[in-house]
Each structure stands twice: as C-alpha cells, then as structure tokens.
Amino acid sequence: MRPLGPAQRPYQPPADAPRTRRDPAPSVMAYRFQRLWLTPIFRVFLRYGLPVIVILGGLVAYVSNPRNIDHLTAQVEELRRTIEARPEFRVTLLSVNGASPSLAEDIRKTLSLDFPLSSFDLNLPQMKTDLQAMPAVRNAQLRVAADGVLQVDIEERLPELIWQTRDAFLLIDGDGVVIDDLTSRPISAPLPLIGGEGADRAAREALTLIRISAPLADQLRGFVRVGERRWDVILSDGRRIMLPEDNPSFALDRVIALHQAQDILGRDILSIDMRRPDRPTLRLSAGAKENLDMLRGQLVVSGERQG
Amino acid sequence: MMNNLYQMQRAMRAKRQEALKRGVMAVLDVGSYKISCLVLRFDEGAMGYSGDRHAALAGQSAFRVIGMGTTRSRGVRFGEIDTVQETERAIRTAVQAAQKMAHTRVDHVMVAFAGARPRSYGVAGEALVRDKTVAEDDVARALASCDLPDLGEGREVLHAQPVNFSLDHRTGLSDPRGQVGERLAVDLHLLSVEANAIEALLYCVKRCDLELAGLASSPYVAGVSSLVEDEQELGAACVDMGGGATGISIFMKKHMIFADTVRMGGDHVTSDISQALQIPMAHAERIKTRFGGLVATGMDDREMIELQGDTGDWNHDRRHVSRAELIGVMRPRVEEILEEVRARLDAAGFEHLPSQRIVLTGGASQVPGLDGLASKILGNQLRLGRPMRVQGLPQSACGPAFSTSVGLSLFAAYPQDEWWDFDIPAESYPARSLKRAVRWFRDNW
Numbered sequence: 001m002r003p004l005g006p007a008q009r010p011y012q013p014p015a016d017a018p019r020t021r022r023d024p025a026p027s028v029m030a031y032r033f034q035r036l037w038l039t040p041i042f043r044v045f046l047r048y049g050l051p052v053i054v055i056l057g058g059l060v061a062y063v064s065n066p067r068n069i070d071h072l073t074a075q076v077e078e079l080r081r082t083i084e085a086r087p088e089f090r091v092t093l094l095s096v097n098g099a100s101p102s103l104a105e106d107i108r109k110t111l112s113l114d115f116p117l118s119s120f121d122l123n124l125p126q127m128k129t130d131l132q133a134m135p136a137v138r139n140a141q142l143r144v145a146a147d148g149v150l151q152v153d154i155e156e157r158l159p160e161l162i163w164q165t166r167d168a169f170l171l172i173d174g175d176g177v178v179i180d181d182l183t184s185r186p187i188s189a190p191l192p193l194i195g196g197e198g199a200d201r202a203a204r205e206a207l208t209l210i211r212i213s214a215p216l217a218d219q220l221r222g223f224v225r226v227g228e229r230r231w232d233v234i235l236s237d238g239r240r241i242m243l244p245e246d247n248p249s250f251a252l253d254r255v256i257a258l259h260q261a262q263d264i265l266g267r268d269i270l271s272i273d274m275r276r277p278d279r280p281t282l283r284l285s286a287g288a289k290e291n292l293d294m295l296r297g298q299l300v301v302s303g304e305r306q307g
Numbered sequence: 308m309m310n311n312l313y314q315m316q317r318a319m320r321a322k323r324q325e326a327l328k329r330g331v332m333a334v335l336d337v338g339s340y341k342i343s344c345l346v347l348r349f350d351e352g353a354m355g356y357s358g359d360r361h362a363a364l365a366g367q368s369a370f371r372v373i374g375m376g377t378t379r380s381r382g383v384r385f386g387e388i389d390t391v392q393e394t395e396r397a398i399r400t401a402v403q404a405a406q407k408m409a410h411t412r413v414d415h416v417m418v419a420f421a422g423a424r425p426r427s428y429g430v431a432g433e434a435l436v437r438d439k440t441v442a443e444d445d446v447a448r449a450l451a452s453c454d455l456p457d458l459g460e461g462r463e464v465l466h467a468q469p470v471n472f473s474l475d476h477r478t479g480l481s482d483p484r485g486q487v488g489e490r491l492a493v494d495l496h497l498l499s500v501e502a503n504a505i506e507a508l509l510y511c512v513k514r515c516d517l518e519l520a521g522l523a524s525s526p527y528v529a530g531v532s533s534l535v536e537d538e539q540e541l542g543a544a545c546v547d548m549g550g551g552a553t554g555i556s557i558f559m560k561k562h563m564i565f566a567d568t569v570r571m572g573g574d575h576v577t578s579d580i581s582q583a584l585q586i587p588m589a590h591a592e593r594i595k596t597r598f599g600g601l602v603a604t605g606m607d608d609r610e611m612i613e614l615q616g617d618t619g620d621w622n623h624d625r626r627h628v629s630r631a632e633l634i635g636v637m638r639p640r641v642e643e644i645l646e647e648v649r650a651r652l653d654a655a656g657f658e659h660l661p662s663q664r665i666v667l668t669g670g671a672s673q674v675p676g677l678d679g680l681a682s683k684i685l686g687n688q689l690r691l692g693r694p695m696r697v698q699g700l701p702q703s704a705c706g707p708a709f710s711t712s713v714g715l716s717l718f719a720a721y722p723q724d725e726w727w728d729f730d731i732p733a734e735s736y737p738a739r740s741l742k743r744a745v746r747w748f749r750d751n752w
Contacts, residue, residue, distance in 0.1 A: 023381055025396035026403050034403055035516060038412035 084118040092116040092148040099154040103136050107152065110134060119144045136179050159187060161203055164195040174207055176200035196225030206231065212252050219265065240271040251277045316727040323520040326415035332520060333405060333413040334715040335398065337420045337508065339383045339551025339574055340670055343712050344401040346374030346409035347719060370720045372699035374409025376401040385570045386422025386525065386552035388507040395511045402515060416517045419715045421525035421552040423504030425465065427565045428456045433492035441474065441483045441491055447729040449493040458499045465524055466498040467726035470562035495726065498524055498566050523718050525711045526554025526566045532714030533668040533692035534558055543664035544657055546648055547710060548671035550574045553644055555651050565655045569647040573671035576640045583636045584628060586614050600634045601641055601676035607631040641674065645684040666692035670708035
C-alpha cells in the first residue's frame, strides 16, 4: 500500500533535470466549477440574473435610506433651480395688447405677477383660464416672447347696449354677456337702452333693430323685450311700436317706411301694433279718436257709445 | 440477490432513458492503458431502445459524438480499478476534457470495463404460453423460470441477454412476440463479474458527480463495434487486446454468446521490455510503440535503438539494442497472450461454430506483424478490426484502441434487450394488490 502520510523525498533532483511529468488532473473544485460553468441555467443566471439582481439590490439599498432620498431630491431641486434661474428663462415684463387701460389694469391685478420670475413658474393655461373668466375679456392669448416679455393679447368685450333690469343698469355686449355695471364703469359714448326679461339673450337682434331704427333716433328711447319673445320699441312720450315675434326687422322697416311716407309717428297715436305684420294696427289717443270720428261724420258722444 | 440486481439494473435503465430524453450522454471506457470519454448527442425522435434494433446504417445515425477526452489511465490494473482515488482523478480528467470539447455538461455516463473476471453462463428456461399468442408477459415468465447458476461468492450479473427463443419445435427465433405456440423456451446468456469491481466503479463515478446510466463488459462492446454485421450474424470472435486485459467475445446471430478475458495485455509487453532492457516503463512504452514488432527480419539486426536512462551511470544510460532484440522480447509475451486466447476459445467450444472468423482489435493489436503471428495461433480466418465509423468521431479516435468506446456508444444508442427489460411476472410480486395498483397508475398516468 502507498504511504498515507506526506511523501518523504530524500533526494530532490535538480530543477533542470528531466522529470517524468505527473499526470495532469483537475482538482475537484476545478472539475465542479467547470461543470457548473457548463450548466446552461447557470450561464443564463450569470448573464442576466446576476446583473439585474446587483443593480436592483443596489437601487433598493440606496432608496431604503431616507437620507439618500432627501439628498437626491435636494440635488434635483437645486439643479432645476439653477436651470430655471438662467437669464434665458427670465420673464421681466408683462405686455397687454388690445385692452382698454382700465381693463389692462384689471388684468395686471388678476395675474398679480411678481417680476422678475422664471418662465417655468408661469402656468400659462391657468392664467389663460383666469383671464377668460373675466367678463370683459372675450379671448386671451398668452405667450412668452423674446427678451423676457410675457405677451398677453386680449380680445376685449366692448359694451354695446345698456340693459335695464329691475335692480341696475348693466352694460352688455352684442352676445348678451354682462360686462359690468353702468355705475362702476364710465362709458365713452352713449349706448342704446334695452329692457325686459331675457333682453340680454336677444341682444344681437336688438342691435339689428337699433341699426334699422336709425331714422327714428331723435325720438327713440329704447327697446323692451316682451314675454321673452318679441320686442317693443319705446319712443318718446311712451309711444310704442309692437314688433312681431318673427322677422321684427321687416316690420320695423315697414313702420319706418310708413313714417317717412305719411309721418305716422308725428301723429297722435299711442302705439303701432305690428304683431300681425300684414295688418298694422294703430291705437289712437282719445282726442285723435274723436277727431277721426268727427271727420268721418259720425259724431257720437263717446259716453253714449260706450254705454 | 437477484432482485437487488434487478432493481439496480432497472434504475440504470431508467437513467439511460432520462439521458436519452435529455439528449446528452457520456460513455466512459475505463481501460488499463487509457481512460477515454465520449460525449454523445442523440437526435430528437430517433430514440427508443425497444423499437427497431436493426435500423439502417446499423444504428449509428441516431447519435453524434460531440466531445472526446482521453487521458492516461492510472489506478487501473487488469481492467479493474486498483486505486480508487487515482482512477477518480483520471476519470475527472477525461470527463472534463470531453465536456470542454462538447461545450456541454453531462450528467449521465455509461461505463465499460474489461476486467473483474467475467464468466459466461448459458441458462435455459421455459414457460407455457398463456393465451396462444406470445406476449411480453410470457417472455417475462420464461425468463423468470431460468435457473440462476451458482455464480460464486461476491459476484454479480453484468449482462443477462436472451439470445434465442424456441416456440414448440421451432428454434432460432429472435423475437417470439406475436407468434402462436404453446411452450416458449428461452436461452439466456449470463455474464457475471466480481461485485467489488462494480462497487469501486460506482464509487468513482459517484465521486465525479456523475450518474451511472449503464454498465457494459468491454469485450462485448468491442465486438459490437468491430464486427461487421454479417460477422455478428454468422458467428465470429472478437479479441480486444487492451493494456491490462485481453477480452474475448463470441458473437452468433447478433448476440454475444460467450465472453471472457485473459488477464494479460500490452502493459505486460511493456513491462517485459522494461525488465529485459532495464529501462523505465515510460521509455519502454515509447520504444514499444515506435519500434515494436513481432516478426524479425535481417534488416532489424542492423537497426539500432538508443536506450535512454537517467540513472547517472554513463554506460548504463548510453546503450543501444537492435530492433531484433526488442522483437525478441516482445514476441514471446504476445505469443503467450494469443495462446491463452486460443485456450479460452477452445474451452468455449469455438471450433464447433460454423464460422471461425476472428477479429483482433484494441490498442495492443496495432503491433506490426500481429496478423501474421496471430493467424498461426488462432487460425486463418483472421483480420485486424477497427471500430465502426460513427458521426463526429475525431480522427484520433478512429483507431482500434477506441473500439470499446465506439462500441459502448453504439450500445448506449441501441441497447440489447436484457432480462431486466421485461417486467417481473405478476405472480412473483410480494405484496400483490396494492403495489400492483400503484404500479399500474405510475405506468399509465
């Protein structure tokens, strides 16, 4: 049997002496490692599994410490701030176009911007919504123009009518939108007056009628919406022209034509009823009625007739 | 004992099936001179050992050699393991090289070895056919009725192959299933080896983290690879001249009917040279392979071979011998081996076989002049055999030294039906009903 202990070598041959080469054999560990290395699942694990685990593990370890998170957030914030603070993004001026001076003042008050500020801090959609919520603004365009100017292009609602309600006199535009109270806003030019329930919804029609009634301008007082369906034209001395529901401008045209031809409004009438456009009806005052009867030769004491 | 062996062989067969399913298996030839490992890749779908065994191209198309590793053997003498640790290291070396070449990890290995004193037995058994047509169950009962000969102390059965079936008065059936008859008789060839050799082998394979998927006798698998088909059919003997043992197997009708080993081989020739010329074994081996021969001519007297030594004695280290002297040392030993082979063949009754063909293979059969010498001793119908060509085998492994490896590959791909491939007949189950039910479920679900 071979000796079990370490081999005793009394004679060591010199290093350059030819020696019989010991049979090469892999160690158990080398053999096992090679077999492991040749295992497909192990290779797949090394190639994909291990990197994923290492990266994920590192991330999780980093994230699990709240101080790291804070530090990271702070750094991101800092970076963001430095970028935002660059002069290229600075907004220093607000320029309002297309608004009257008082409206421009209102807009500046509404936006209440504290210049200089970064264009990242501007919430343009929100600002646009805010501006469009203002009654005097029909449409607003906001953009950050060059040289740090916040350009606000306003399409202003101009008051076109005065709407008399029970409580107040309101300024409305052609779409019937209430812009302001008459008392709180000075107007530059006189505006036509309309009244009645629902008059604001028919403002566009009222404007048309007003344009048509230009020849009557000297005696025109205003327009009254009756029953939310038709217009009465109020003239001086409380005379009325009752316009039909359908096609009132035609009816008004006829009245004006009558007036120009026969001076109908110069006569002693209370109202012209055009609700049946094909049959204008006049209501005469009491004196006029008597005169008419007299002219017709039918002088009857009104009291008897009534009786 | 028999039942134990039956279980072990069935376990190995199951592992072999598993390896075939996985597609990669290693075959390991544990020889006395070299240990070589081939890694085989099996084609998908071409499997099934119980299928057609005599396929086209003799079956080598089903697999491909994808890796080979060979290392000098250590710790193996006479074809059996002598030093377990050394053998384990050698197996590790071979397997690692083969795995590296194959780029694959192998887990299952089939092993062939030459030694362990194989002994052949012819056993007969018979059974009545149950319902006219022979079924697998009838074959199993016929096999189970075989009387097991007294193998001797510490011996195990390595191969138990049914070689011949007779049905009533017809004999020479290779597969009786489906035939109609009453009495089924079977001839079984039993090969027993020493059990401790198997134990040592199991230990080595286990130490290398490998699963043993089968064991084979080296003379048998050498015959499988070196004998051509008609030699196997008509009857021939294969003499596998290895390093430490010379295996003899006799084939008839494609079955091995006898196997034996002579415990002498090329290593003994080397040691004779080493002793006679007083040179180290490694040097003797080199001289033998380079200048060796068996038939001396006048030319050989003039061819001087320089003997080298490292004793330090100038006169001893600077000697010359003629090649004739070398031949004179080698020839008696080779003659002795061949005489012994002749004796074994005679003992087996080889001369009564219709064909007297003998094929010499194995590493030691490469000595020049062996065919001339052997034909004087063994007979005229003799040739030097090389293993069958298989796909993917490297050029360096095509020589006769690799006939065992190649044969083992063929055996792995197309195993012979063995006794344990048939189920134990139902009557011999100890606890019948429950186990049978469990077994039925496992087989069918």
